[in-house]
Amino acid sequence: MVCVNACSRDGSADQVAATGAYLINHPINMGQGAALQTGIEFARRIPGVDYFVTYDADGQHRLEDVATMLDTIAETGDDIILGSRFLGTEAVGMTRTKRIVLRLATSFSNVLSGLKLTDTHNGLRVFNRKVAREMQITMPDMAHASEILEIIATRKYRYREVPVTIIYTDYSRGKGQSIVNAINIAFDALLRKVSR
Numbered sequence: 001m002v003c004v005n006a007c008s009r010d011g012s013a014d015q016v017a018a019t020g021a022y023l024i025n026h027p028i029n030m031g032q033g034a035a036l037q038t039g040i041e042f043a044r045r046i047p048g049v050d051y052f053v054t055y056d057a058d059g060q061h062r063l064e065d066v067a068t069m070l071d072t073i074a075e076t077g078d079d080i081i082l083g084s085r086f087l088g089t090e091a092v093g094m095t096r097t098k099r100i101v102l103r104l105a106t107s108f109s110n111v112l113s114g115l116k117l118t119d120t121h122n123g124l125r126v127f128n129r130k131v132a133r134e135m136q137i138t139m140p141d142m143a144h145a146s147e148i149l150e151i152i153a154t155r156k157y158r159y160r161e162v163p164v165t166i167i168y169t170d171y172s173r174g175k176g177q178s179i180v181n182a183i184n185i186a187f188d189a190l191l192r193k194v195s196r
Contacts (some may be wrong), residue, residue, distance in 0.1 A: 003057070004020035004035040012057065022046075032123075034145025037194060043130050054130045056123035065164040066159040069126040072162050077129050082117065083124035083164035093168035094146045113149040117161060121145045124164055 005013040007029040016023045024038055034078040036054055043049055051070055055061050061083070069081045085094075086103075102121060109120035123145070127135075134155060139147045152159050 002039045002046075005031070006035045008029065009055045010042045012166070022085070031139075031141035031144075033137045033142070033147070034140040036056045037146060040135065040137075042185065043161050044129070046112055050129055053129040054074050054123055054125045057161055060166045060168065061124045062165055062167070065124060065162075066126070067123070069162055069164075072160065073126050073128065076160060077158070078160045080125060080127040080152060081126045082119070082159060083122045084117070084119035084161040085122060085164060086118040087163040094166070095168075098168075109146055109149055111145065114152055115159070117149070120149055122166070160167075 001019075003013075003016045003021055003023050003025060005016070007026060011024060013025065022042065024042055026035065026038065039054075040052060043052055051073060053066055053070070054187045055066065065083060069083065073079070073081045086106075102119070106117060106120045108117075110117060113120075125148070135148070135151050136146045137147060151157075
């Protein structure tokens with residue numbers, strides 16, 4: 001396991017270090033996209049790693065879903081498996097506003113990327129070594145989620161969504177993105193698309 005600490009002050013880095021997992025500390029908070037790229041680059045250097053998992057640190061994801069996604073990628077030979085909170089599972093504790101915003105964001109992202117997904121901003125992903133080698137996340141902040149979709153579409157990776165359960169708690173809601181920030185991310189994605 002590789003954990004990237006983006007200047008967190010909640011003691012989580014000490015907890016990770018105590019487990020023996022790999023811990024990388026960014027000296028400044030460069031955002032989730034930069035943390036993911038750092039973690040992927042580091043994990044690529046570990047011998048014998050065939051599959052890579054991105055997993056948010058806010059407690060929303062479940063290990064059971066990771067196991068299912070790993071089984072799926074091994075069985076199907078797809079390049080990337082994406083978790084979806086809208087495929088027959090319920091997002092526990094999701095507010096109505098959050099559901100509406102995520103549905104709108106998904107529609108917007110599908111138009112920009114040309115993909116057909118039900119959940120475009122889920123941090124739970126599993127991908128193979130080819131994707132890990134080729135994917136270069138350049139958006140340091142939360143816009144990386146849209147950038148990853150662009151990479152999937154541009155490189156024509158074989159992808160599949162699988163149902164996952166997302167658990168919203170007071171802690172995870174406190175770590176989430178505001179509606180204003182979501183609009184800014186969408187605007188950045190649109191600008192990036194039209195400038196290419």
